[in-house]
Amino acid sequence: MDSALSTIGLPIALAIIMFGLGLDLTVGDFRRVGRHPKAVLVALGCQLLLLPAACFGLVLLFDLPPLLGIGMMLLAASPGGTTANLFSHLFRGDVALNITLTAINTIVAIGTLPPITNLTIRWFDQSDSVSMPLVEVVKVFVLILVPVGLGMVVRARRADFAARMDRPVRAGSAVILAVLILGILLDQRDDVGDYLADVGLIAAIFCALSLVVGYVVPRAAGVAGDQAIASSFEIGVHNGTLAIFVAVEVLDSVEISVPAAVYSLLMFFLAAGWGAVISRRVAERDTQRVAG
Template sequence: MDGALTDVGLPIALGIIMLGLGLDLTLADFRRVGAHPRAVVVALACQLVLLPAVCFGLVVLLDLPPLLGIGLMLLAASPGGTTANLFSHLFRGDVALNITLTAINSVIAVVTLPLITSLAIAFYDRGDDVSMPLVEVVKVFALILLPVGLGMAVRAARPAFAARMDRPVRIASAVILAVLVLGILLAEREDVGGYLRDVGPAAALFCALSLLVGYAVPRAAGVTERQAIACSMEIGVHNATLAIFVAENVLGESEIAVPAAVYSLVMFAFAALWGSWVSRRVAPQPSERASTSAT
């Protein structure tokens, strides 16, 4: 990818997205775990343990090339983001649970993302040419956590301003991700056809499995429908911008960013189709009934 986009554009893009996440958060979101302990524990177990295991199975089963396999594992280790909260809102999920999961996952990922990615690098024995230096990892998560903290401070001091900025920041996040995906595909245009053949089926299958597992496992554990939809979106809609940033600025390999870019192409369509189907199982809330009868 172009040096200016990688060195300047990507950090700014990730900072804007994480600032937007912070504008949605309060300290109460971290404390809310006690209100929904089962849903939080089950969702975190799916996202931190089960989904990376499923992803690794796909990587091995489909015999992905090393850098693409590492990239898909990096994506699996990336937490959910503000887009997951939006999809949960659209399809009658428990958005408060989404916000709590995103908050907790963004902190836990400081440890789990480099750990899972390093294990993938070791599996492919690519430690000589691909590595995750500790200093760079610290910089990445400073870039994640500082804007989140700033957003939370703004939310606490100026809640009306934070509410007004919610929609513009969400739109900016979607546009930023689209630009990043386009940039990656253009940078890899000579090989993009082969990459799509190699990683396209794996990315699509992983997305479908993420959404399905994120719903079915919590439901089997006794979680409510609305909470299960929230878990499904949180687990299936990854922070692809973070995965792209790590691939480009930490690992220094555009090819590792390709799975996140391809996943982004199918993620929105799959989440919308899945959400429209599964939300039919949830009874409208009183406010929704009132607005419907008013029209």
């Protein structure tokens, strides 16, 4: 990838996206956990425990090369992105719960993403070629927390401005992600066919599995339909930009970013199709309940 794009553009892109996330957040979003503890705890359990374990199983099943395997686990350890809120809104999910989960997931990921990634690096015996030292962990921490905090301050002091900026920032985030994906694919154009063959199927399976687990497990735990939809998208729509940033800037490997780039392409189609299915099911169930 072009050095200017990776060393300057990528951190700025991540900061803009995290700032946009902050514009959606208030302190009350963190307090809302007390009102919906079951939905939040079940979703976090899926995000932090089930999905990394499932992803690691897929990595072993597909016998991925080490760097691509690390990239898949880095993706699994990444929190939900702002796109999850958009999908939840489109398909009748509890967007307030989405915002709460995104806020908590983003903060929790600062502590969970480095150890999951480092354990995977050690598993593949790649410690000599890639590493995630403390100084780089601090960099990730700053690039997540500071823009989110600034966005929250702006929201608290200028709610009207935050509301006006919501749509432009979301659109800009999508454009930024598209540019990053294009940059990665161009940088790796000589091997892109092999990468798609290696990770295309596993990325699609992981995305589909994330979406289904994010819905089915909360429903089985007695979580309401609209909250289960929110959980599904929060768990199924990972922050690909963060995964790409960590791969390129922290681990210094464009190849590790390939799974996140491929996943981000496939995710839009899979999430849209899944959203149409589950929102219809929830609507039909609500209609039957009213009729009954």
